[in-house]
């Protein structure tokens with residue numbers, strides 16, 4: 001691991017040396033310093049710095065879980081310009097599963113040691129909080145030990161409003177139905193102007209943050225994402241992380257930060273192309289250093305591919321999500337290389353060990369199930 005002598009002896013700029021010393025001494029870096037790292041830090045040194053933070057928090061442990069996804073529908077009232085997934089009702093490629101069909105998906109895993117179901121989808125105009133609540137209850141009745149991580153803040157805002165409830169009432173009701181935690185989706189980019197340009201119609205930044213803050217207050221933990229690599233600039237990524245860091249200071253309810261890379265196929269922003277692997281690594285590294293109060297940083301392997309995921313483990317990442325199965329369509333429809341994102345536990349462990357790290361199977365809340 002990098003140490004203070006290495007930092008002081010390094011042939012790096014005075015600015016980088018100053019930031020590195022702060023990170024070494026566990027001092028929080030400022031937005032200006034975060035921006036400087038994005039723009040100017042030499043990638044190898046930046047990686048070492050992020051790796052120091054990662055190893056201080058988790059050693060070589062690299063976490064994964066055994067999960068599967070249910071995407072109830074891709075019918076959505078919104079039309080985000082980066083989205084390759086949404087369809088209108090009746091349009092070719094649209095789906096909406098019934099509760100019975102979704103229960104059958106859960107039953108496929110009977111007798112298998114999965115610990116989590118991840119449920120997200122489009123914002124269906126006709127499905128409300130009680131419809132989804134009954135789904136959660138049906139799943140819990142069948143398999144009480146399965147952790148249900150469900151619904152982005154965007155889906156939550158719509159279903160809670162339709163039920164005529166306050167955010168707090170809606171979240172408490174869903175918790176009673178069986179909701180255990182909330183994933184981080186729908187955050188996209190918090191800067192109001194950029195958000196307006198890429199997904200102006202859906203939940204505002206303030207609503208996203210309010211839903212997560214309220215969730216934490218009623219003891220529903222959550223994750224947070226960012227969508228990067230489209231029209232945003234580095235300052236927008238820093239602004240995004242700053243708002244999360246401030247919220248986390250108040251509640252401590254985020255477990256994991258998950259940078260999601262914009263992928264270009266089949267959406268209105270295809271003309272932008274995609275950022276490089278180097279950019280992905282830089283983004284992970286700055287995120288790990290800047291977000292000093294969110295314990296975990298996740299690389300979502302179906303999105304960036306297995307080789308980059310291995311590299312990311314040296315740039316601050318300590319979690320690579322789960323076994324997933326082929327049950328998520330969100331990224332396959334946006335043109336990722338791996339069109340059948342399936343990895344069993346043995347291949348996940350192999351991927352982690354191939355990067356000289358320790359594979360640790362966890363549950364959703366990061367309790368260790370088994371170290372390999």
Ligand code: SF4
Pocket residue numbers: 076077078079080083084085086121122123154199202
């Ligand atoms: S990103 Fe989500 S909210 Fe936006 S159009 Fe796609 S499914 Fe709907």
